Amino acid sequence: xxALDVYWLPAELAATPPGxxxxxxxxxxxxxxxISTALSQDAARVVPAPTVERARQIARGIEGALLCGExxxxxxxxxxxGNSPRxxxxxxxxxxxxxxxxxxxxxxxxxLEGVEELVLACFRNGEAVARLLEPDLVDGGRGALIxxxxxxxxxxxxxxxxxxxxxxxxxxRLEGLALRDGARAARALAAxxxxxxxxxLGRTAGGRSLGEIELQDDLSxxxxxxxxxxxxxxRDGAFxxxxxxxx
Amino acid sequence: xxALDVYWLPAELAATPPGxxxxxxxxxxxxxxxISTALSQDAARVVPAPTVERARQIARGIEGALLCGExxxxxxxxxxxGNSPRxxxxxxxxxxxxxxxxxxxxxxxxxLEGVEELVLACFRNGEAVARLLEPDLVDGGRGALIxxxxxxxxxxxxxxxxxxxxxxxxxxRLEGLALRDGARAARALAAxxxxxxxxxLGRTAGGRSLGEIELQDDLSxxxxxxxxxxxxxxRDGAFxxxxxxxx
Numbered sequence: 001x002x003a004l005d006v007y008w009l010p011a012e013l014a015a016t017p018p019g020x021x022x023x024x025x026x027x028x029x030x031x032x033x034x035i036s037t038a039l040s041q042d043a044a045r046v047v048p049a050p051t052v053e054r055a056r057q058i059a060r061g062i063e064g065a066l067l068c069g070e071x072x073x074x075x076x077x078x079x080x081x082g083n084s085p086r087x088x089x090x091x092x093x094x095x096x097x098x099x100x101x102x103x104x105x106x107x108x109x110x111x112l113e114g115v116e117e118l119v120l121a122c123f124r125n126g127e128a129v130a131r132l133l134e135p136d137l138v139d140g141g142r143g144a145l146i147x148x149x150x151x152x153x154x155x156x157x158x159x160x161x162x163x164x165x166x167x168x169x170x171x172x173r174l175e176g177l178a179l180r181d182g183a184r185a186a187r188a189l190a191a192x193x194x195x196x197x198x199x200x201l202g203r204t205a206g207g208r209s210l211g212e213i214e215l216q217d218d219l220s221x222x223x224x225x226x227x228x229x230x231x232x233x234x235r236d237g238a239f240x241x242x243x244x245x246x247x
Numbered sequence: 248x249x250a251l252d253v254y255w256l257p258a259e260l261a262a263t264p265p266g267x268x269x270x271x272x273x274x275x276x277x278x279x280x281x282i283s284t285a286l287s288q289d290a291a292r293v294v295p296a297p298t299v300e301r302a303r304q305i306a307r308g309i310e311g312a313l314l315c316g317e318x319x320x321x322x323x324x325x326x327x328x329g330n331s332p333r334x335x336x337x338x339x340x341x342x343x344x345x346x347x348x349x350x351x352x353x354x355x356x357x358x359l360e361g362v363e364e365l366v367l368a369c370f371r372n373g374e375a376v377a378r379l380l381e382p383d384l385v386d387g388g389r390g391a392l393i394x395x396x397x398x399x400x401x402x403x404x405x406x407x408x409x410x411x412x413x414x415x416x417x418x419x420r421l422e423g424l425a426l427r428d429g430a431r432a433a434r435a436l437a438a439x440x441x442x443x444x445x446x447x448l449g450r451t452a453g454g455r456s457l458g459e460i461e462l463q464d465d466l467s468x469x470x471x472x473x474x475x476x477x478x479x480x481x482r483d484g485a486f487x488x489x490x491x492x493x494x
Contacts, residue, residue, distance in 0.1 A: 006402075007401075007402075008255050008256070008402045009255070009256060009258060009259070009402075011256060011258035011259075011400070012256070012258075012400060012401050012402065014400065015399055015400025015401050016399075016400070016401060151428070152262055152263075153258070153259060153261065153262025153263070154254075154259050154262050154263060154427075154428065154429065155253075155254075155255045155256075155259065155428055155429040155432060156428055157428040157431055157432050160432055180401075180452065181398070181401065181402055181403055181404040181451055181452040181453075182401065182402040184404055184450075184451075185402060185404050185407055185436055188435075188436050188439040188440060189432055189435050189436050189439070191439055192435040192436070192438055192439040193435060203431075204428055204431075205427065205428040206428075
């Protein structure tokens with residue numbers, strides 16, 4: 001049986017690089033929730049950008065691109081959309097390429113673009129991600145690594161909760177699955193916290209920040225469990241729809 | 248009410264430096280357990296060293312110094328003692344200055360030597376550390392930060408467990424204590440795991456490594472709860488006995 005690990009912070013990547021493991025990035029509030037939502041609403045693809053300036057530059061080169069993301073939680077000047085999953089509705093995003101920059105999530109996605117297989121997870125697509133990982137976690141599999149985006153270099157409760165939720169799901173199904181310390185700690189945390197709720201997410205540092213800018217209605221969307229089958233998957237410089245082969 | 252935070256990894260120090268908060272370093276397996284034990288057995292002081300070579304150099308300059316610590320869990324050549332808390336008995340260490348170098352713990356202690364107040368915690372002195380922190384966590388206090396040493400740049404279950412145990416203790420006593428995400432996650436983890444046991448510590452990555460070099464008997468010492476009143480406290484380049492004013 002291969003091993004499953006959770007990095008509570010991107011900084012752990014420097015200590016133990018991913019190697020050939022499948023890598024799953026989690027940024028529940030809100031980048032991976034928003035990107036999963038956008039692709040489920042048929043956005044053509046999502047190009048992550050590390051900075052606002054780079055996002056503007058990339059968007060200028062892509063016909064029909066929508067410029068999306070946030071700084072301090074809000075869309076920078078001239079952006080078409082922020083980072084609220086509620087904004088990524090079909091009539092706005094269907095068929096459109098999105099260029100996306102956020103404070104925490106897209107930076108780690110960028111740092112990982114060289115890995116063999118890179119996907120995005122949130123509570124909404126947790127079941128779909130778990131199914132996708134299963135073959136890599138049986139004997140002879142590549143193993144998998146869940147990387148929490150964190151919050152400005154600090155541990156983020158919501159990301160660790162979601163990572164632990166995924167670990168719990170997989171460990172229950174795959175008897176004998178080897179869990180590293182980070183994965184075991186995340187699993188224990190998620191077991192303690194239970195199923196995600198808007199109230200629970202609202203008590204995290206990220207959730208409180210959303211309240212301060214009156215975006216607390218995003219929380220119930222981010223807390224929705226397994227209502228999406230899309231797994232954003234890295235292909236040729238963008239995240240595209242993956243994970244729906246078994247609808 | 249001031250705030251309590253837990254850094255799951257020393258890397259978080261770069262994101263948010265300690266400022267004037269009291270800083271508590273935790274390295275349950277085994278540096279902070281061993282140093283707490285050594286001072287409780289009347290070692291004169293403990294000088295942390297970042298490398299084996301530097302430890303040898305420092306020890307040559309201190310009369311009567313014992314050279315202590317580990318690489319890959321075992322004492323380097325020429326060392327008087329390893330990093331097993333069982334070795335730090337009164338008849339060996341009483342009155343002696345110790346020079347100490349370990350893979351994870353002493354590196355972070357070194358990085359923190361400039362902070363206003365720096366102490367060491369483990370399960371053995373948890374209650375004494377909690378008492379010491381209380382005045383800093385009430386209104387107008389400096390606030391406190393618990394830093395987990397981790398394991399080669401990765402999250403370590405045992406350290407987060409102990410940090411969460413301290414958070415739980417303090418949050419129960421100090422109504423309204425503000426907990427940052429790292430502290431809340433650690434507290435939830437510790438609540439899930441319960442009181443420390445040799446078996447529980449033995450299932451962590453660090454615990455398994457101790458088993459591999461046949462030092463599993465260290466685990467029950469590291470899992471002992473509140474049997475020491477000493478809080479190792481940084482003074483003039485070394486850790487000395489603190490925390491016993493209220494025996």
